[in-house]
Amino acid sequence: xxxxxxxxxxxxxxxxxxxxxxxxxxLNPPPTIEINSVTVSFKTPKGVYTAVKDISLSVNKGxxxxxxxxxxxxxxxxxxxxxxxxxxxxxxxxANGNVVTKPGPDRGVVFQNYSLLPWLSxxxxxxxxxxxxxxxxxxxxxxxxxxxxxxxxHLWEHKDKLPGHLSGGMKQRVAIARAFAISPSILLLDxxxxxxxxxxxxxxxxxLLKLWNLDNREKTIVMVTHDIEEAIFLxxxxxxxxxxxxxxxxxxxxxxxxxxxxxKDIVHDETYIRIHDKLLSLLIDKFxxxxxxx
Amino acid sequence: xxxxxxxxxxxxxxxxxxxxxLMGGIWELISGxxxxxxxxxxxxxxxxKEVMQNPMQNDPDTKGIGVKLLSSLARVGIGxxxxxxxxxxxxxxMGASKIVMNIINPMVQILRPVSPLAWFPLGLAxxxxxxxxxxxxxxxxxxxxxxxxxAFGVAxxxxxxxxxxxxxxxxxxxxxxKIVVPYTLPxxxxxxxxxxxxxxxxxxxxxxxxxGIGLGYFVWEEGxxxxxxxxxxxxxxxxxxxxxxxxxxFMGLQKRFTYAI
Numbered sequence: 086x087x088x089x090x091x092x093x094x095x096x097x098x099x100x101x102x103x104x105x106x107x108x109x110x111x112l113n114p115p116p117t118i119e120i121n122s123v124t125v126s127f128k129t130p131k132g133v134y135t136a137v138k139d140i141s142l143s144v145n146k147g148x149x150x151x152x153x154x155x156x157x158x159x160x161x162x163x164x165x166x167x168x169x170x171x172x173x174x175x176x177x178x179x180a181n182g183n184v185v186t187k188p189g190p191d192r193g194v195v196f197q198n199y200s201l202l203p204w205l206s207x208x209x210x211x212x213x214x215x216x217x218x219x220x221x222x223x224x225x226x227x228x229x230x231x232x233x234x235x236x237x238x239h240l241w242e243h244k245d246k247l248p249g250h251l252s253g254g255m256k257q258r259v260a261i262a263r264a265f266a267i268s269p270s271i272l273l274l275d276x277x278x279x280x281x282x283x284x285x286x287x288x289x290x291x292x293l294l295k296l297w298n299l300d301n302r303e304k305t306i307v308m309v310t311h312d313i314e315e316a317i318f319l320x321x322x323x324x325x326x327x328x329x330x331x332x333x334x335x336x337x338x339x340x341x342x343x344x345x346x347x348x349k350d351i352v353h354d355e356t357y358i359r360i361h362d363k364l365l366s367l368l369i370d371k372f373x374x375x376x377x378x379x
Numbered sequence: 380x381x382x383x384x385x386x387x388x389x390x391x392x393x394x395x396x397x398x399x400x401l402m403g404g405i406w407e408l409i410s411g412x413x414x415x416x417x418x419x420x421x422x423x424x425x426x427x428k429e430v431m432q433n434p435m436q437n438d439p440d441t442k443g444i445g446v447k448l449l450s451s452l453a454r455v456g457i458g459x460x461x462x463x464x465x466x467x468x469x470x471x472x473m474g475a476s477k478i479v480m481n482i483i484n485p486m487v488q489i490l491r492p493v494s495p496l497a498w499f500p501l502g503l504a505x506x507x508x509x510x511x512x513x514x515x516x517x518x519x520x521x522x523x524x525x526x527x528x529x530a531f532g533v534a535x536x537x538x539x540x541x542x543x544x545x546x547x548x549x550x551x552x553x554x555x556x557k558i559v560v561p562y563t564l565p566x567x568x569x570x571x572x573x574x575x576x577x578x579x580x581x582x583x584x585x586x587x588x589x590x591g592i593g594l595g596y597f598v599w600e601e602g603x604x605x606x607x608x609x610x611x612x613x614x615x616x617x618x619x620x621x622x623x624x625x626x627x628x629f630m631g632l633q634k635r636f637t638y639a640i
Contacts, residue, residue, distance in 0.1 A: 194546040200539040203638035204561040214547040249639030
């Protein structure tokens with residue numbers, strides 16, 4: 086006997102609502118990241134500077150989102166509110182249902198300049214992060230995590246090197262392994278590939294997607310970038326931001342390209358070209374030939 | 380120690396001896412002009428041999444040059460060591476806190492330009508003992524470069540490094556041992572290098588004032604008062620070489636603890 090065929094006696098109504106309460110989160114899971122009318126202002130010697138204003142955005146589990154916009158438009162600031170490194174002046178950010186007040190092990194961050202500690206070996210760089218972020222594991226388990234993640238990015242044989250002896254791409258892989266090693270459900274990438282050459286960048290995109298696949302595409306990824314191709318290739322939605330100060334979301338562009346995506350073929354895809362053109366016009370509508378001639 | 384016999388090291392050795400020869404030539408010239416009032420290198424070499432005959436002699440009334448050197452080094456070691464022990468923690472506090480910086484910095488700025496010798500009579504008044512007064516003087520003059528460099532290092536920890544600590548929730552202990560200290564160490568060592576240089580310069584002057592056993596007293600008593608200019612020259616050479624070695628030690632440490640990003 087199913088609930089739908091029963092007569093709705095008061096007792097049964099109660100049963101239905103209980104079932105709804107159980108099923109609801111499964112069928113419509115709450116977004117992994119909820120940004121609710123967030124404003125961030127900084128006090129500067131020249132007065133209050135508002136970086137981002139009244140931004141709302143939600144990101145679902147397993148989604149890859151790219152934040153794109155001009156330099157200084159507050160992308161990184163918005164990202165900072167998710168990681169907990171930047172406090173919103175108004176509004177709130179929820180990650181996995183909890184209001185973000187400080188950085189936590191459920192959110193892994195990859196910084197723009199890798200941010201490895203130059204005096205620690207590749208291995209120690211990851212170990213110290215794991216040791217600090219994860220409180221409820223033994224030293225042996227932590228070591229296992231470090232080993233697993235270093236092998237995943239193919240850097241195990243370089244584990245004793247100092248970051249200064251690695252190439253840019255390798256450093257970035259260490260930074261990514263470090264972020265993955267604390268097993269976060271949310272991965273925040275702040276212009277992660279900005280300093281890499283085009284070829285290395287391409288390889289890193291594929292490596293990142295591989296890691297995401299290995300994890301059954303369960304990790305939610307938010308990435309800041311100013312590279313249109315990168316944004317389309319990697320993400321499910323591209324969030325285009327207005328220029329600051331007081332930046333807002335200009336438009337959110339869906340990227341309905343099927344996965345796995347192939348770097349070579351995708352550029353000839355009609356949808357890809359359409360999205361690319363759209364993003365381009367959203368980002369550089371100010372410029373015309375006249376401006377260039379002058 | 381690789382390629383010690385390479386062409387490059389051969390050339391730098393040649394330059395080194397070339398420089399020595401030039402210096403010797405000028406020295407010889409000055410001796411000639413002053414009619415050996417300033418003894419020439421050969422005469423000085425005789426005195427070097429005489430002085431070096433029994434360097435570790437340690438009788439109550441005759442002390443070898445080695446004993447004098449060690450006694451000067453010990454005073455520098457104690458004064459410089461104590462000074463560093465005080466300067467490093469205070470420098471760290473100054474770098475970490477704007478308030479501490481604002482309280483201590485004016486004092487440092489006023490006291491730092493004071494000639495270390497001005498502290499000697501004060502030390503004498505406090506300790507009533509001249510060797511202790513020279514240690515006190517070394518202590519004071521060792522403070523400033525270390526203090527300032529340590530504070531600078533801590534205050535300039537890059538945001539990138541701080542972000543790592545924040546993002547992964549480093550405890551205070553981990554933050555200090557894995558980020559603050561390793562980043563600041565080369566700055567501290569720069570400070571120590573400058574401090575030990577000043578200390579070594581000042582000890583000679585201090586010992587001239589304080590007497591007792593030491594290179595400074597050797598210059599004054601046996602050299603000037605004893606009428607042996609050659610002994611003054613020998614002392615200058617020894618002081619110079621030891622100063623250079625001290626500098627090299629700290630420079631080596633500084634290199635060892637500086638990391639490419």
